[in-house]
Amino acid sequence: MKILANRMDLGFKMHQQEYEDAALHVLRSGWYILGKELESFEQEFASFHEKEIIDGDIDTCNCTGITGGADSNKLYCAGVASGLDALWIGIKMLGIGAGDEVIVQGNTYIASVMGITMNGATPIFVEPDENSQIDIDAIEKAITDKTKAVMVVHLYGQVTDIDRIVDICKKHNLYLIEDCAQAHGAKWNGQKVGTFGDVGCFSFYPTKNMGAFGDAGAIIAHDPKIIEDAKTYRNYGSHKHYYNKLVGANSRLDEMQAALLKVRLKYMDEITQERRKLATTYTEKIQNPEIITPVEIDNSYAVWHQYVIRCKHRDKLIDYLNEKEIGSIIHYPVPPHLQEAYKYLGHKEGDFPITEEYANEVLSIPMYNGMSDEEQMYVIDALNAFKA
Numbered sequence: 001m002k003i004l005a006n007r008m009d010l011g012f013k014m015h016q017q018e019y020e021d022a023a024l025h026v027l028r029s030g031w032y033i034l035g036k037e038l039e040s041f042e043q044e045f046a047s048f049h050e051k052e053i054i055d056g057d058i059d060t061c062n063c064t065g066i067t068g069g070a071d072s073n074k075l076y077c078a079g080v081a082s083g084l085d086a087l088w089i090g091i092k093m094l095g096i097g098a099g100d101e102v103i104v105q106g107n108t109y110i111a112s113v114m115g116i117t118m119n120g121a122t123p124i125f126v127e128p129d130e131n132s133q134i135d136i137d138a139i140e141k142a143i144t145d146k147t148k149a150v151m152v153v154h155l156y157g158q159v160t161d162i163d164r165i166v167d168i169c170k171k172h173n174l175y176l177i178e179d180c181a182q183a184h185g186a187k188w189n190g191q192k193v194g195t196f197g198d199v200g201c202f203s204f205y206p207t208k209n210m211g212a213f214g215d216a217g218a219i220i221a222h223d224p225k226i227i228e229d230a231k232t233y234r235n236y237g238s239h240k241h242y243y244n245k246l247v248g249a250n251s252r253l254d255e256m257q258a259a260l261l262k263v264r265l266k267y268m269d270e271i272t273q274e275r276r277k278l279a280t281t282y283t284e285k286i287q288n289p290e291i292i293t294p295v296e297i298d299n300s301y302a303v304w305h306q307y308v309i310r311c312k313h314r315d316k317l318i319d320y321l322n323e324k325e326i327g328s329i330i331h332y333p334v335p336p337h338l339q340e341a342y343k344y345l346g347h348k349e350g351d352f353p354i355t356e357e358y359a360n361e362v363l364s365i366p367m368y369n370g371m372s373d374e375e376q377m378y379v380i381d382a383l384n385a386f387k388a
C-alpha cells in the first residue's frame with residue numbers, strides 16, 4: 001500500500017459539486033476582487049469564532065484587551081492574500097516596528113518569524129515545552145523594556161494554556177499575537193484560538209485544515225479599528241476609491257478563494273472531528289518505545305493539523321517508512337534561528353538546545369481527511385514494527 005503524507009485531492013472530492021458551483025458562480029459574476037463573496041466570508045469567519053462565545057457556555061471570552069473591543073465578545077475579520085500577510089499586516093496594525101521585540105517560540109515555521117522581521121522588529125526566541133508549544137515559563141524571563149508583544153503559535157493544531165499567556169500579557173502590557181495558521185477551530189476551555197489575543201492570524205494555504213485552492217489568509221480581532229485599518233492597508237492604504245490614507249500593500253483575498261472558503265467553512269466541524277478521530281486512534285495504537293506520540297493537554301481541543309511524533313532515530317525511521325511507501329514530512333528540519341536568512345540575528349548552534357533537538361527528532365506521519373481505517377492501520381503496524 002502506498003500512503004502519502006497528505007492528500008489535498010480528497011478534501012476537494014468530498015464536496016466537489018459545491019466547490020464547482022461556487023467557482024462557476026464567481027466566474028460568471030463578472031466581479032473578482034473585493035466584492036460580495038469576500039464580505040460575506042469575512043462575516044462568516046468572524047461568526048465562526050464568536051459562536052462558542054455567544055451560543056456556548058462561555059459568559060465572557062478571555063482576551064488580553066490591550067486593544068479595544070474586548071468587552072463586547074464581537075469579532076471582526078479582514079481577508080488578506082496569505083497567512084504571512086495576515087501576520088505582518090496584523091503586527092503592523094498594532095504599531096510594532098523597528099526597535100521593538102516580539103517573543104516567539106523557536107521551533108515555529110519561518111513565516112511566524114518573517115511576520116515580525118518584515119516590520120523591522122526583532123524576534124526573541126524562547127524554547128518549546130515538551131508538547132512542542134511555547135514554554136510559558138520562559139516568556140517572562142525573555143521580557144525586556146523593548147518587548148511589545150508575545151506571539152503564540154498553535155503549532156500542529158495543538159493548544160497550550162493560553163489563559164496563562166493572556167495573564168502575562170496583561171501584567172506587562174504586551175500585545176498578544178496568535179499565529180493560528182495550523183489551528184482553525186482549535187480551542188482552550190471551549191474558546192476558539194485567535195480570540196484570546198489582539199490579533200488572530202490565519203492561513204488558508206491549501207494544505208492547512210481550512211485550505212483554499214490557492215493562497216489566502218485572514219486577520220481577526222475584537223477591535224473593529226484594527227480590522228478597518230487592515231482593510232485599508234491591504235488595498236494600497238485606500239479607504240475610498242483613489243484616496244489613500246496609508247502607504248499600504250496589495251494583499252486582497254480574491255472573490256474566487258472567498259467563495260471556495262465559504263464552502264470549506266461550512267464543513268470545518270466535520271473536518272476537525274475526523275482529524276481528531278484519526279489522532280485518537282494513532283495515540284491509542286502506536287506502541288513503540290522508540291516513538292513519542294503527541295499529547296492533547298487537559299482543557300485543550302486540538303485540531304491536529306499535523307500528527308507529529310518524535311524519535312531519536314528519526315532519519316532511520318524515515319528510510320524505513322520510505323521502504324514501506326509511507327510518506328512523512330519533517331516540520332521543520334532547520335529552526336528559524338539557524339536559517340541563513342536570519343544569520344544577521346547572530347544566533348549559533350546550541351543557543352536553543354530543545355528547539356534544535358526537536359528539529360532532529362520530529363516527524364509528521366500521514367494525516368488527512370479521507371484517510372481510510374485500512375490506511376491508518378497500515379501506518380500504525382509499520383510504526384509498531386520499527387526497530388532502531
Ligand SMILES: *Cc1c(COP(=O)(O)O)cnc(C)c1O
Binds near residue numbers: 082
Ligand atoms: C502556513 C503557516 C504560515 C504562513 O501561511 P502562508 O499562507 O503560507 O503564508 C504561518 N505560520 C504558520 C505556523 C504556518 O504553518
